[in-house]
Amino acid sequence: MPELAPAYEPSTVEDRLYRQWTDRQDYRANPQSAKPGYSIVIPPPNVTGILTLGHVLNNTLQDILARRARLLGQEVLWLPGTDHAGIATQTVVERTLKKEGKIKHRDDLGREEFLKQVWQWKEKHGGIIIQQLKKLGASCDWSRERFTMDPAYSACVQQVFVDLFHKKLIYRGRRMVNWCPVSRTALSDEEVIMKEQKGLLYHFRVQVSGQKDRFLVIATTRPETIPGDTAIAVNPKDPRYASLIGQCAIRPLPPELPEAQRRIPIIGDEHVDLEFGTGVLKVTPAHDPADFLIGQRHQLPSLEVIDETGLMKPEAGKSLAGLDRAKARTAAVEQLKELGLLEKEEPYVNQVGYSERADVPVEPRLSEQWFLRYPSTETSRTIVSGGKLRFFPERWTKVYDHWMENLQDWCISRQLWWGHRIPVWYRGDEICCQIESPGADWRQDSDVLDTWFSSWLWPFATMGWPEKTPELKKFYPTTDLVTGPDIIFFWVARMIMAGFEYMGELPFRNVYFTGLIRDAKGRKLSKSLGNSPDPLDLIAKYGADGLRFGLLRIAPQGADIRYDEKQIEEGRNFANKLWNACRFRQQQGPSDPKANPAQHPRTPFCDFLLEKLDTLERELDRLYTQYEFSQIAQALYGFVWDEFCARFIETAKADFLNPASPTRTGTLATSDFVLSRVLRLLHPYMPFITEELWITLGLGTETIILADAGQTPAVRLRRTDPKFAEGSHDSRSLGRALSAAGGSARSRQGKNSTGKRDHRLRSRPGP
RNA sequence: GCGCGCUUAGCUCAGUGGUAGAGCGGCUGCCUUACACGCAGUUGGUCGGAGGUUCAAAUCCUUCAGCGCGCACCA
Structure with missing residues (x-):
């Protein structure tokens, strides 16, 4: 060995x-x-x-x-x-x-x-x-x-598409989608992240057609889309404007266009909020989801003024065409100023959707896409709300339920190349959904799937x-x-x-x-912040077990984690503590893998430890069913460090150092028995060190991975000292008993020996 | 706007009705024959504020505040 x-x-x-x-x-x-x-x-x-x-x-x-x-x-x-x-x-x-x-x-x-x-x-x-x-x-x-792109896996994806298509749950439609102008693809609603945006709310005037002095004031955050407006909407219940419904207004941009081409209807729509802004809404069906719906209700034309890359199209007018969306905004405001139509601009905070990947504002865009009406929704919803499929922590069930209740069809087509090609084929007006090409004259849909x-x-x-x-x-x-x-x-x-x-x-x-793991300041870990440690560095420094144990010990259920390298160091220290406890046992002679403490005379400290081990195992069983991983780590830490090392080993020294002690064999057996169990309990958290110790100590000949199989029942003991056992429920009184009985050997020796080390004390700098 | 979560020692967090806990940190002393990646001590909190229920509240209820997150077609 x-x-x-x-x-x-x-x-x-x-x-x-x-x-x-x-x-x-x-x-x-x-x-x-x-x-x-x-x-x-x-x-x-x-x-x-x-x-x-x-x-x-x-x-x-x-x-x-x-x-x-x-x-x-x-x-x-x-x-x-x-x-x-x-x-x-x-x-x-x-x-x-x-x-x-x-x-x-x-x-x-x-x-x-x-x-x-x-x-x-x-x-x-x-x-x-x-x-x-x-x-x-x-x-x-x-x-x-x-x-996910293995041939067999790809076949599954295609098959599911074809199946859902034939079930009429997948359909193609020209709809308003979230468009990422950088990736140049449609996105699902989930891939859009709402971010608070400090911007300006611009108030500008539009002239009511045929009435030289009658103006409506509109508040907007997106003046660059004015050239795409095809209506002005007011609430039909609004006494200020209701009478104007049915008349027309003159859209101010692009100014070079003849007035007749800028004449747009004033319509009444319930969607308009009387309280917000001026109560007058510009309607841009091609570039706003809400406006798109209004447009549908009123059969308004869609006028696209921003292209797929986020640049203004010629339709936006000669001074905006070719500009980026953001630059076009300032340019549009300038134009309004020159026309004398800008009433005011006020600071305004609103929510803007950003592309999750490219981190740019998404552009609502009208395009031909594939959508999925979700299948098996009812069962999927009730299985969670009914508690048959369980979430830990449980509160996420509410989030899930809320989403399931408000399901929107899923936009599944992406205008990318890397992915599963949509198994749909076209020939003229014909369309065919199947995995294999129907023939050489058929052309496959160019999109891939989300x-x-x-x-x-x-x-x-x-x-x-x-x-x-x-x-x-x-x-x-x-x-x-x-x-x-x-x-x-x-x-x-x-x-x-x-x-x-x-x-x-x-x-x-x-x-x-x-x-979520955050840094010490509570920020998310990210490459750009440079606060994201490389796990491989940590493994090199503290060992995989140290990293695993250290991280798990501070990962509370359901809460974010404040990461600090110090805690990984703790993990390493714990591994070392365990290592040395085993090393000390090894120095007393070979271990017995079949050790049974019940067969030997023991000290009360042995019994106390064995009882603690039983308690620990019961506690771990309970914690595992609750997925309380950090508490499991904490319990193991406490048992190894406090119960096994600080209390048991210190008191066991009296037996170990005295070959004639009658309780020596019992203490050794207890030690082997407990270590054998504890290594297995620790193995899921610290696979490497536990295997190494398991084999080196000879507690098993084969790997620890498959060591237990529920074959080791708890050892039931008759108390060696009933009086002691009664008091043992109070760990504090036990601590006192331990000190009295001869614990703290190291400390006592240290104190006793201070006198012998005067030369060292003297060599230190004076006070 | 709706919903959820958090607020306990300097820091990170346990603790769901019965005399406030852990680890780290701080301070004191120790190279000691398993371990200085260690040992022995020690310091430290009117449990976010207010009100209520109860013999008893960090824990249950109400309310307020601060922070975080999710959802939402107020431009």
Whole structure:
């Protein structure tokens, strides 16, 4: 038995053990197994992404659940994989090619050649995050790694599209969508982030047609869209303006146009708020969702003045044409001033939708897109509100329910190249929805599908659907899903609906929502702020176990996490503490893997520790059912540090140092028994160090991964000292008893020896 | 505007009816024969404000304030 080093050195252990585990296929899931199944599908990270602290948190939690399930004797499948991440990946590749001077725009390469470049990029960078997860100790079944653009997976996506099309849940329509002028694609409502914007509210006058002195004053935040106005709306109940309904007004821009072409109707519409602004609304059906609806109600023409890249079109007039939206705003205001029509401008704060990826204001835009009317909505809603599919923390059920109650059709087409091509074919006026091309003279729809339209199938498409595979039989529905609340609509809700629609079953039984990791100042971690530590650096510095344990100990359920490197250091310190407790045991002679304290005379301290261990296990069982991961870490920390090291080991020294002590064998047996249990309890959180100690101490010959299987019942003891046991419920009185009985050996010796170290004291600088 | 959450020691947070807790930090002393990634001590809070229920409230109720988040077609 090699002697343990004085300090735990993760770097000498981790890679070696991980290779062993992989070589021995300890993580392989066997669908034929007789054991009860336990499964998790990984939230697939972006294929070109790199590991962040958020991933560390999320995947450590999954690893804990998976390893715990293995120790409880379950057949575990933790299914890994990556996501093609349409917009994100395409943007990165396009930007890189531009930076290298190879292209100015992806059109320079053409669709086919560009896609070749993306695949090359994926091959080169695609494996990085997977390798990083391995460094973390993730016990995924890597033989089943999936990618959302695998041929089999793509076939699932296409099949689902075709199916929903024929069910008439997918349709094509010319509608107002969120348009990102940078990515030049439509977005779903979920990909738009509302941001508060400090702007100005401009009041300008429009002349009522045929009445030289009659003006209406309109308040707007977007004067650049005036050339696209096709009506002026007032509330029919508004006594100020009702009489004007049916008349016309003269749109001021573009001024060079003859007045007849700028004459627009004044209409009455309930949507207009009497209280807001002046009570008069300009209606731009082509560039505002609300105005679009008004336009439909009144059969107004749509006049597009902004193009797909966010530049003003010629229709906007000669002084605006070609300008960017933002610049056009100032220019339009200048024009109004020159025309003497600008009444006033006042500071104004409003909410503006931003593109999640490109971080620019989205432009509401009228275009031909594909939409999905969600399937299986009722079941999906009640399964959560009825508590059959459980969310942790529970409050997210309300958020989910509210969204499900107000479902809007999902815009699923994207004007991108990287993604699943829409399986729809055209020939003249004919349209055909099927996977294979109907013939050479048919042209395929050029759009691809929203990335989430593929990931919503993840729980079953990764297990071989639509075939009835043994994997699906054994592992679907999955047991737990661990993810962030930020994708509750994007992903979680949609997976539930897809699960019911295609498997007739919920996709997972429990969802655990993690918190967001923030820095010490409470800011989100981000690359641009430079406050985002590299997990691999942390692993190098503190070990994977230290990182995992340190982070988990401060990750409260349902709340954001204030990250501080100090806490990872704590994790490392804890690993070292455990290491040394085992090292000390090792120095007393070989351990007995079958140690049974009940068969030996013991001290009261042994009994107290054994009782504490029972309490700990019961407590952990309870906490696991509640997904209270930080409390589990806290309980383990307290047991190892305070109960085992500070109390038990210190008192055990009396036995260890005295070979003649009658309770020596009992103390050794207690030590072995407790360590054997504690290492297994700690293993889900700290897989590397626990395996290393397990094998080195000889507590088991095989891996600790599959060590328990529920085979170790608690040892029931008759109290060696009833009086002591009665008092033992009060840990404080025990602490006093321990001190009296001879604890704190180190401290006493330290004090006793101070006199002998006068030379050292003297050598210090004087007071 | 609607909804949700948070506010407890200097910091980060546990604690859902019964005499205020942990870790870190601070301070004092220790290289001590498992561990200085450590040990022994010690400091520290009228539990955001106000009101109420109760024998008893950090905990339940009402209300106010501050912060954060989600949803929303007031331009």
